[in-house]
Amino acid sequence: MKQKKDNKKVIYWLLTGCLLIFIMVIVGGITRLTDSGLSISNYKLISGTIPPIGEQEWQEAFDLYKQYPEYQKLNNHFGLEDFKSIYFWEWLHRVIGRVIGLVFMIPFIYFLLRKQLTKKTILKCLVLLGLGAFQGFLGWYMVKSGLVDMPDVSHFRLAAHLTTAFLTFAATLWVALDLMFPNRKPANKPVRKLIIISYSVLIFQIIYGAFVAGLKAGLLHNHWPMMNEGEFIHFTAYTLEPLYKNFIENPSGIQFIHRTTAYLVVFFIFLIWRKSRTLTLTPHQQKGVNSLIILVITQFILGVFTIILQVPLWLGVAHQIGAFLLLSAMTFTLHRFSK
DSSP, rough: OOOSSSOHHHHHHHHHHHHHHHHHHHHHHHHHHOOOTTSSSOTTTGGGOOOHHHHHHHHHHHHTTTSHHHIIITTTTHHHHHHHHHHHHHHHHHHHHHHHHHHHHHHHHHHHHOOOOOOHHHHHHHHHHHHHHHHHHHHHHHHTTSSSSSSOOOHHHHHHHHHHHHHHHHHHHHHHHHHOOOOOOOOOOEEEHHHHHHHHHHHHHHHHHHHHHHGGGGSSSOOSSBBBTTTSSSSSGGGGSSSSGTTTHHHHHHHHHHHHHHHHHHHHHHHHHHHHSOOOOOOOHHHHHHHHHHHHHHHHHHHHHHHHHTTOOHHHHHHHHHHHHHHHHHHHHHHHHHO
């Protein structure tokens, strides 16, 4: 009996990858919010999988940490136990990254050998593997930026690292959806164009969310709907010269863009909802649109409270999860209106 290609096992494999990326993004958010990302200042692909064992190895890891700016300028009051607490999150983040690599590579080789993938799926999976490898490189490239002079990673590199993780997830989900819904139907072009615009605005918002995280801009201007009482835009948001630097380097300016773009995300998703009400939708299209409305309202509320309460850990993580779920719903909805 001939082996069916692109079967359910392949779909489960891709969805497992999506789940692991989701978990990795959550742990990455915790790593960032607990300032744990620079606790491991070297990269060892194999031996780095095992954390320090015994007091001597822990002391050696701590002594290495002491050689870099974060300890020297911020955490020189740390003892060994303090170091262990931040080491854990960065170690876990890296281990999950290695697990994702294995989960993608080993089944991919297995499916190739068993000839269970079509040529189109093979090409798509190679792209996913490339994105995953690039994501790993960006992670280390980001960490390196915090080991030179300043005890913080570059917010540009952080944004590249986080956005690539989101896009890798979205691409993996899209390939899985291609296999889950193999029957092609005419695309709904007007709604699809609107979703693509909304998708672009959402990606822009995610990038600026990473900028906010990287510069700790969420700790500023903890009011809503105004940045400060009676001020829609605070004067510190446009103090740099030339003006464009306020949009990419000024924490106040970056927070202003992030909180303003949130209104645009809500606006475009409500446009999708309004447009869809004039159409006869399939059950999956209706579920996609409904999930967008629910998630964007939830995410907006989470963003408001994250700002007002000055980014407590649980709210910061919840806000990042909200962005991830909203991107998932947007990807699913775009797929259902495209094919």
